[in-house]
Amino acid sequence: xxxxxxxxxxxxxxxxxxxxxxxxxxxxxxxxxxxxxxxxxxxxxxxxxxxxxxxxxxxxxxxxxxxxxxxxxxxxxxxxxxxxxxxxxxxxxxxxxxxxxxxxxxxxxxxxxxxxxxxxxxxxxxxxxxxxxxxxxxxxxxxxxxxxxxxxxxxxxxxxxxxxxxxxxxxxxxxxxxxxxxxxxxxxxxxxxxxxxxxxxxxxxxxxxxxxxxxxxxxxxxxxxxxxxxxxxxxxxxxxxxxxxxxxxxxxxxxxxxxxxxxxxxxxxxxxxxxxxxxxxxxxxxxxxxxxxxxxxxxxxxxxxxxxxx
Amino acid sequence: xxxxxxxxxxxxxxxxxxxxxxxxxxxxxxxxxxxxxxxxxxxxxxxxxxxxxxxxxxxxxxxxxxxxxxxxxxxxxxxxxxxxxxxxxxxxxxxx
Numbered sequence: 001x002x003x004x005x006x007x008x009x010x011x012x013x014x015x016x017x018x019x020x021x022x023x024x025x026x027x028x029x030x031x032x033x034x035x036x037x038x039x040x041x042x043x044x045x046x047x048x049x050x051x052x053x054x055x056x057x058x059x060x061x062x063x064x065x066x067x068x069x070x071x072x073x074x075x076x077x078x079x080x081x082x083x084x085x086x087x088x089x090x091x092x093x094x095x096x097x098x099x100x101x102x103x104x105x106x107x108x109x110x111x112x113x114x115x116x117x118x119x120x121x122x123x124x125x126x127x128x129x130x131x132x133x134x135x136x137x138x139x140x141x142x143x144x145x146x147x148x149x150x151x152x153x154x155x156x157x158x159x160x161x162x163x164x165x166x167x168x169x170x171x172x173x174x175x176x177x178x179x180x181x182x183x184x185x186x187x188x189x190x191x192x193x194x195x196x197x198x199x200x201x202x203x204x205x206x207x208x209x210x211x212x213x214x215x216x217x218x219x220x221x222x223x224x225x226x227x228x229x230x231x232x233x234x235x236x237x238x239x240x241x242x243x244x245x246x247x248x249x250x251x252x253x254x255x256x257x258x259x260x261x262x263x264x265x266x267x268x269x270x271x272x273x274x275x276x277x278x279x280x281x282x283x284x285x286x287x288x289x290x291x292x293x294x295x296x297x298x299x300x301x302x303x304x305x306x307x308x309x310x
Numbered sequence: 311x312x313x314x315x316x317x318x319x320x321x322x323x324x325x326x327x328x329x330x331x332x333x334x335x336x337x338x339x340x341x342x343x344x345x346x347x348x349x350x351x352x353x354x355x356x357x358x359x360x361x362x363x364x365x366x367x368x369x370x371x372x373x374x375x376x377x378x379x380x381x382x383x384x385x386x387x388x389x390x391x392x393x394x395x396x397x398x399x400x401x402x403x404x405x406x
Contacts, residue, residue, distance in 0.1 A: 025376045074356070081353050085337040093316050094339070151336065158357070304317055304341035 015216050020146035023089040031215050034208060035145050036090050037106070038217065040097040043083035044108035046076045048282050052116040052125065061119060068165050069122065075158050082151040089147045102287050110268065111194050113276030120173055120180075120187035126166015128188075128195040128233065134159050135229045136199065144216035167236060174240045181241075188237070189245045196260075197268045199226040205265075227257055234258050317341050321371060322350040323364040332364050340365075 007026050014021065021027055050073045057073070060066035084094050100106035111129050116122065134156060141152035173184035200206055200222040212218045237244050248261030270276065317339040323332035335354045340346035346365040355363070374382055390396050399405070 022376060024373060071356075078353050078356065081338065082336055088319070088337070095316055147336075154336070300317055300341045300345075307342055 015144050015214075018216075019144075020149060021144050022146045028215075030211065031145075031217070032090055034212060034215075034217060035148065036087055036092055039083055039087040039148055040092070040100070041107050041109075043080045043087060043097070044101045044106060045112065046080035046083060048108045048112045048286065049129075050076050051282055051285055052112055052114070052278075053122060055116050056119060056122050059119070060122075065122075065169075072126070072162050072165065075162070079151075079155050079158070082154060083148075086145075086147040086151045098290065102283065102290070104274065104283070107272065109198060110271040110276060111191075111198050112282060113271050113278045114190065114194055115278050117190075118183050118187060120169070120183040121191070123166050123169030123173065123184065124187035124191040126162050126164075127170055127236070128166070128191050129198070130159055130162040130166060131233060132195045132198045132229050134163055135225050135232075139218065139220045139225060142216070142219045167240075170242065171240045174242060185242060188242050192245050193263065193267075194271075196226055196230070196263055197265075199223075199229070201265065201268070230258050230260055231256075319368040320346040320350070320365045321368050322354050323366070324354060324360040325362040325364075326359060327361055332362070335359075337368060
């Protein structure tokens with residue numbers, strides 16, 4: 001057996017024994033590459049995810065709502081930072097990752113390429129989008145890569161509030177005027193299907209799934225996580241009188257799962273490939289403010305050089 | 311690796327309450343000690359997770375490697391007489 005094969009065998013044994021892999025440990029090149037891609041894209045998603053909500057800070061309906069929204073957006077910036085740090089443990093620099101995002105070489109979650117048209121969208125994002133993220137991230141907290149798993153634990157703790165505040169907004173609107181109820185249902189109609197797409201393509205078509213599962217980068221499949229989210233969320237929707245926009249939705253008493261209609265994967269791929277409603281806007285905004293903040297980074301660098309020279 | 315526009319990396323340790331050990335929370339970038347402390351507060355303790363923080367430049371941390379773990383920690387493995395369970399208590403005696 002070659003040294004490479006020997007190392008790979010030992011690595012797999014550690015994975016199978018549920019040990020965590022730490023930055024200085026030996027790892028297969030593809031494990032490293034997959035995690036850099038996944039963690040940096042996760043970080044980008046947190047940062048880009050601040051934009052659709054930022055759209056409503058100045059129009060929040062009360063001071064309470066505004067404070068909550070600001071806290072949530074600040075959390076998302078923080079989550080981006082935890083995740084960039086986790087990716088940096090592989091020796092890749094933050095500047096490099098941001099460059100890849102801005103050049104379109106690295107993706108972020110497609111859900112943030114949908115516009116936020118009404119205040120109810122703040123409810124739908126917190127409840128559905130963060131709800132889906134929690135289901136995914138609770139799984140990722142068991143990831144075999146230590147720094148990523150630890151970042152996920154911290155993020156999951158903080159996101160509990162995001163999901164609940166979103167559900168509260170939806171519940172309040174459903175208890176409001178007919179126009180408010182209509183607004184809440186409209187947000188539900190627009191965000192339901194894209195939320196289901198957040199879990200990624202069906203297992204049969206998922207390019208990276210098998211290897212990721214083998215190395216416990218993910219420990220549960222896209223379809224399983226999607227089903228868990230649906231089972232939890234349909235009950236919550238019914239409870240406040242929202243209709244799930246899926247005519248095929250029905251409860252299967254034997255499997256104890258909600259069965260759902262076909263997902264429009266053409267729409268998913270269109271948005272992934274850059275042709276969603278807001279792809280250009282999100283990226284232009286990111287580049288604009290990144291460049292506008294360049295002087296702050298330069299000043300901090302100059303200061304650091306100055307104090308280290310003394 | 312491009313490092314031109316990247317500040318020094320720091321590791322953050324949080325003490326959650328008085329008397330508790332400092333636990334590693336994550337890392338961040340900062341130009342100096344006070345910026346590192348302020349960033350650590352803003353990034354890692356937004357919900358009262360800490361009452362005290364340590365920040366340490368990452369390159370000051372010396373770590374043992376997992377590959378050498380077996381031989382590195384070997385000296386402690388055959389010394390079970392260092393644990394109380396090694397010792398038989400006389401029948402009927404009470405614990406100290």
